[in-house]
Amino acid sequence: xxxxxxxxxxxxxxxxxxxxxxxxxxxxxxxxxxxxxxxxxxxxxxxxxxxxxxxxxxxxxxxxxxxxxxxxxxxxxxxxxxxxxxxxxxxxxxxxxxxxxxxxxxxxxxxxxxxxxxxxxxxxxxxxxxxxxxxxxxxxxxxxxxxxxxxxxxxxxxxxxxxxxxxxxxxxxxxxxxxxxxxxxxxxxxxxxxxxxxxxxxxxxxxxxxxxxxxxxxxxxxxxxxxxxxxxxxxxxxxxxxxxxxxxxxxxxxxxxxxxxxxxxxxxxxxxxxxxxxxxxxxxxxxxxxxxxxxxxxxxxxxxxxxxx
Amino acid sequence: xxxxxxxxxxxxxxxxxxxxxxxxxxxxxxxxxxxxxxxxxxxxxxxxxxxxxxxxxxxxxxxxxxxxxxxxxxxxxxxxxxxxxxxxxxxxxxxxxxxxxxxxxxxxxxxxxxxxxxxxxxxxxxxxxxxxxxxxxxxxxxxxxxxxxxxxxxxxxxxxxxxxxxxxxxxxxxxxxxxxxxxxxxxxxxxxxxxxxxxxxxxxxxxxxxxxxxxxxxxxxxxxxxxxxxxxxxxxxxxxxxxxxxxxxxxxxxxxxxxxxxxxxxxxxxxxxxxxxxxxxxxxxxxxxxxxxxxxxxxxxxxxxxxxxxxxxxxxxxxxxxxxxxxxxxxxxxxxxxxxxxxxxxxxxxxxxxxxxxxxxxxxxxxxxxxxxxxxxxxxxxxxxxxxxxxxxxxxxxxxxxxxxxxxxxxxxxxxxxxxxxxxxxxxxxxxxxxxxxxxxxxxxxxxxxxxxxxxxxxxxxxxxxxxxxxxxxxxxxxxxxxxx
Numbered sequence: 123x124x125x126x127x128x129x130x131x132x133x134x135x136x137x138x139x140x141x142x143x144x145x146x147x148x149x150x151x152x153x154x155x156x157x158x159x160x161x162x163x164x165x166x167x168x169x170x171x172x173x174x175x176x177x178x179x180x181x182x183x184x185x186x187x188x189x190x191x192x193x194x195x196x197x198x199x200x201x202x203x204x205x206x207x208x209x210x211x212x213x214x215x216x217x218x219x220x221x222x223x224x225x226x227x228x229x230x231x232x233x234x235x236x237x238x239x240x241x242x243x244x245x246x247x248x249x250x251x252x253x254x255x256x257x258x259x260x261x262x263x264x265x266x267x268x269x270x271x272x273x274x275x276x277x278x279x280x281x282x283x284x285x286x287x288x289x290x291x292x293x294x295x296x297x298x299x300x301x302x303x304x305x306x307x308x309x310x311x312x313x314x315x316x317x318x319x320x321x322x323x324x325x326x327x328x329x330x331x332x333x334x335x336x337x338x339x340x341x342x343x344x345x346x347x348x349x350x351x352x353x354x355x356x357x358x359x360x361x362x363x364x365x366x367x368x369x370x371x372x373x374x375x376x377x378x379x380x381x382x383x384x385x386x387x388x389x390x391x392x393x394x395x396x397x398x399x400x401x402x403x404x405x406x407x408x409x410x411x412x413x414x415x416x417x418x419x420x421x422x423x424x425x426x427x428x429x430x431x
Numbered sequence: 432x433x434x435x436x437x438x439x440x441x442x443x444x445x446x447x448x449x450x451x452x453x454x455x456x457x458x459x460x461x462x463x464x465x466x467x468x469x470x471x472x473x474x475x476x477x478x479x480x481x482x483x484x485x486x487x488x489x490x491x492x493x494x495x496x497x498x499x500x501x502x503x504x505x506x507x508x509x510x511x512x513x514x515x516x517x518x519x520x521x522x523x524x525x526x527x528x529x530x531x532x533x534x535x536x537x538x539x540x541x542x543x544x545x546x547x548x549x550x551x552x553x554x555x556x557x558x559x560x561x562x563x564x565x566x567x568x569x570x571x572x573x574x575x576x577x578x579x580x581x582x583x584x585x586x587x588x589x590x591x592x593x594x595x596x597x598x599x600x601x602x603x604x605x606x607x608x609x610x611x612x613x614x615x616x617x618x619x620x621x622x623x624x625x626x627x628x629x630x631x632x633x634x635x636x637x638x639x640x641x642x643x644x645x646x647x648x649x650x651x652x653x654x655x656x657x658x659x660x661x662x663x664x665x666x667x668x669x670x671x672x673x674x675x676x677x678x679x680x681x682x683x684x685x686x687x688x689x690x691x692x693x694x695x696x697x698x699x700x701x702x703x704x705x706x707x708x709x710x711x712x713x714x715x716x717x718x719x720x721x722x723x724x725x726x727x728x729x730x731x732x733x734x735x736x737x738x739x740x741x742x743x744x745x746x747x748x749x750x751x752x753x754x755x756x757x758x759x760x761x762x763x764x765x766x767x768x769x770x771x772x773x774x775x776x777x778x779x780x781x782x783x784x785x786x787x788x789x790x791x792x793x794x795x796x797x798x799x800x801x802x803x804x805x806x807x808x809x810x811x812x813x814x815x816x817x818x819x820x821x822x823x824x825x826x827x828x829x830x831x832x833x834x835x836x837x838x839x840x841x842x843x844x845x846x847x848x849x850x851x852x853x854x855x856x857x858x859x860x861x862x863x864x865x866x867x868x869x870x871x872x873x874x875x876x877x878x879x880x881x882x883x884x885x886x887x888x889x890x891x892x893x894x895x896x897x898x899x900x901x902x903x904x905x906x907x908x909x910x911x912x913x914x915x916x
Contacts, residue, residue: 249806251805251807252807253806263820264810364812364814408874
């Protein structure tokens, strides 16, 4: 194509010089505002490359003079957030756990902080909302507690866990494997199951249940109590109510007596800070089953095993 | 008549450089009316935020306040919450239909008198006259070299522009916060950054749109003139040059020399000189005409001086123009204004207004929203009962603290309590204290016997215990374990 640049008559603009079947293209200059914006962005980009990480190298990119990193930016955000929360956190730290409910604003903040921590540390077993998992992990929303449902008991359970063999202060107890270890034979276990189902109102009294009662008093009452009311000092569940962690039907009860689960919960005091443990306690307390009475909190001596409240 | 829109000519350039408009001072009825409208609209705009209105200790005392931070809109005794924003939508619809009404009756009266662009352009043109002098002096100065006089006059003029623009932007933010407090904070540097930003943006736009772009906004930027052409009909009032009376144009001397050969227009160009958008009305209706009617004043003045009847340029409908052209007499103005179309618009406008006022009078100021907690859906209690948890959102829209009762119905053996209560003392009813003008969230525990359907609807209701007993209720589900679980 020949170079035939010429001035277009109608517009007074130069053509680019190419021609296709009589069609020519105008060489309209860029609008000045566009050009200046373009130049300005080049200048800006030069500054950006110097100041910020920009140029890809073999292993990483150039660092930039400002030393900016997205990780650093996140850290700063998190620090700012922590600083923003600091007053309320220190207020919670300075208030005794049992005094929190009397201070609705602080209690609310603690419950919310606890809810956030719960979603990180606890939902894996206890489920979102603390509903638990049937036959595996206890519900934290009901009014039935193995180790106590007042604030101090809940905090102790979170801090020290349940059945942590490497931790002296942990809540612990062991239900014998009556079936597996041959303490009771199958017929005896069936009788005990009948008795437990009678005292929990699921079956009518029977001869088997009467035989089971004798066995119960000999083998079970030491922890579960003569009437099956349970004992929170050793985490022995109440057997007369409608809440069954591992199931209240015949098969489940038999399985439990043959080989109990003796559920384990990790302790958290050495993993998360005391204020978070405190906030978790208020959150669990607020789920609906929290017990107002906190008996004998002041005196830890001689409470159950290992001085637990 | 020439093309009503001379921008679409075959050889028209895509962009036409602005020709300066230097409207001449004019006196007359329409000018006085424009002064009055300008005074009223500016007074409303600048003054409204400073009107006080006592609402008691729990609400601001500013009569008109758009409280974005707290999501409330106050207008005298009406307080609107965000969920009632349809009232604002209703107001906007009324404003739209109002514009239809005005346009179909009197054409572009909005453009000519009340539009902020018109009002501020008018204001800035008065500033031009104050600093630079009238039309001829302005033109001389604009075309003259940059002498010391021109520099100083321009400096003074732009400073006045900036001052007006700044007050315009400054007045705007007063609608969004307590005006006296905000004024103090603004000048002591303690106002929110958004306040300074808003003032800066509005100062800039007022300065540019009112000081420099003026009629270009109406001709090139504003969609409303284009929409209006669809709203007008042959019975809408337009500023009309009665060319059947004016043409052919000729001076008074010529007319005296040749009686009967010339029309009433003496081609004195006063109608062009006073036009704030710089058009020639004698070319017929056109997009640049905002129907401010200043040319009517100018022409009437000239006609008076030379002893000819007024109204060579006048408000006239297209229908009347045809009638008058044929030698007849147009309809009286009231007949033009009151016709089915305008009356229908007016009725719709009134109906919407009445409906809104009615529903404003009927609305309850206590609102309940219930959310069923899903996780867990139900809780097995140790005595065999089942507990469901609900989150209540209680909206107290009155500006006073209230006590309300929350009750459950249609759920046999139910007991309710909140986090402050306990199941031991629970009944079918709880009392809750609500803070004024706020939403209170309450976790409500509802326990009922375990025997019953797996899913059951029941009612949670709330009502006021102090004064106004009206309340709200919600039907919500109660869940139990499926049989066999």
